[in-house]
Amino acid sequence: MSTAPDSPRPAFAFIAFDAAGQPHLKAQRCTSCGATYADSERIACGRCGGRANVLEAFTPAREGTLHSAVIVRRGFPGIEVPFVSAVVDLDGGPTLKGTLRNVGLDPADIAPGLRVQVRFDDALGRRDKEGNAYVAHYFEPLSA
Numbered sequence: 001m002s003t004a005p006d007s008p009r010p011a012f013a014f015i016a017f018d019a020a021g022q023p024h025l026k027a028q029r030c031t032s033c034g035a036t037y038a039d040s041e042r043i044a045c046g047r048c049g050g051r052a053n054v055l056e057a058f059t060p061a062r063e064g065t066l067h068s069a070v071i072v073r074r075g076f077p078g079i080e081v082p083f084v085s086a087v088v089d090l091d092g093g094p095t096l097k098g099t100l101r102n103v104g105l106d107p108a109d110i111a112p113g114l115r116v117q118v119r120f121d122d123a124l125g126r127r128d129k130e131g132n133a134y135v136a137h138y139f140e141p142l143s144a
């Protein structure tokens with residue numbers, strides 16, 4: 001864990017901070033068909049086409065199940081490899097992509113069905129113009 005920034009910024013639109021400055025995920029759920037979305041500014045449901053206030057905001061669970069993952073061994077300059085890029089079905093939705101940490105780099109270590117939890121941490125040391133850090137979400141195996 002890096003040093004705590006004074007005014008952290010969300011690295012993604014689906015990350016928000018509570019009054020105490022603690023990060024959490026935010027999402028939308030369709031009250032008509034139940035579809036969930038991590039992008040929280042939709043005006044219509046992509047599944048049923050519902051509009052006009054059919055989408056309600058909610059805070060997703062911080063635990064979920066690994067849907068799929070790949071081991072990334074080549075990256076842009078400045079991106080440390082290898083890392084594991086994962087797609088996770090959060091309990092109750094939505095499905096979210098992110099980096100899976102604290103796992104081995106054997107395909108057996110990242111098999112679909114692995115239970116994971118969401119953690120928030122500094123986003124690779126990046127800073128905005130005012131020097132504020134960015135906070136990103138990461139997945140880690142759920143402790144037994």
Ligand SMILES: [Zn+2]
Nearest residue numbers: 030033045048
């Ligand atoms: Zn819908």
